[in-house]
Amino acid sequence: MITVLLFAQLQDSIGKEQIEMEASNISISELKERLKSTYNLPQIDHVMISVNEEYALPGDMLSSGDVVALIPPVSGG
Amino acid sequence: MDKVMFDIVDEPIQVGELIEKVTRREAGAITTFLGTVREWTKGRRTLYLEYQAYKPMAVKMLEQIGKEIKEKWENTEVAITHRVGRLDLSEVAVAIVVSSPHRKAAYEANEYAIERIKQIVPIWKKEHWEDGETWIGDQLEQVPYPDGEPTKIGKGDMS
Numbered sequence: 390m391i392t393v394l395l396f397a398q399l400q401d402s403i404g405k406e407q408i409e410m411e412a413s414n415i416s417i418s419e420l421k422e423r424l425k426s427t428y429n430l431p432q433i434d435h436v437m438i439s440v441n442e443e444y445a446l447p448g449d450m451l452s453s454g455d456v457v458a459l460i461p462p463v464s465g466g
Numbered sequence: 467m468d469k470v471m472f473d474i475v476d477e478p479i480q481v482g483e484l485i486e487k488v489t490r491r492e493a494g495a496i497t498t499f500l501g502t503v504r505e506w507t508k509g510r511r512t513l514y515l516e517y518q519a520y521k522p523m524a525v526k527m528l529e530q531i532g533k534e535i536k537e538k539w540e541n542t543e544v545a546i547t548h549r550v551g552r553l554d555l556s557e558v559a560v561a562i563v564v565s566s567p568h569r570k571a572a573y574e575a576n577e578y579a580i581e582r583i584k585q586i587v588p589i590w591k592k593e594h595w596e597d598g599e600t601w602i603g604d605q606l607e608q609v610p611y612p613d614g615e616p617t618k619i620g621k622g623d624m625s
Contacts, residue, residue, distance in 0.1 A: 396518055396588070396590060398601040400518075401601070442523040443523075458520055458588070461590065462603045463585070465548055465584065465587050465589030465590070466501050466548075466560050
């Protein structure tokens with residue numbers, strides 16, 4: 390099980406703060422593809438991904454228990 | 467140091483307390499930057515802002531910025547607090563304080579901190595305009611997304 394956290398416009402468009410996904414041993418790109426088709430999220434191509442609170446790369450592999458966050462371009466300050 | 471130097475809060479920021487965190491005998495300068503809520507942006511009127519953060523990661527990224535500053539400018543102390551939730555006009559969204567023996571480092575490091583916040587810290591701002599609302603989705607605040615969705619990748623080094 391992988392937990393996916395949603396923020397800002399992604400949270401608004403899906404209407405949830407997080408999603409649980411049955412998955413393990415998939416790459417971040419694969420996870421993105423799955424989310425994109427399941428939830429109709431074209432904007433997911435433009436978000437950064439963090440795994441367990443660290444920025445991650447598209448090729449990084451995910452394991453069960455990981456907490457992934459979809460991070461749209463940030464606008465703090 | 468036991469003091470919390472990097473924090474995300476949902477109450478008004480106590481700037482005096484933040485300054486105390488970096489006050490020390492070696493310092494000859496303390497710079498304070500306050501990011502405040504602006505009423506007008508390119509002819510559009512803001513009523514209030516709403517900030518959201520991925521809190522644990524945001525704190526980690528603020529700590530990373532602190533580390534970068536200490537590597538770039540010797541003998542600096544940094545403390546940063548960012549506020550989340552609803553903020554009205556003129557309220558303080560972010561406060562950055564830097565102390566150093568001489569003023570140049572304190573000024574430079576302080577500006578570096580706000581630029582890095584806009585690049586790597588997972589915090590988002592929602593503009594509540596007079597005529598609608600928008601999540602601001604670009605680090606440089608140049609490209610708001612009218613549909614509430616990004617249509618292009620933001621600039622900036624996300625490493």
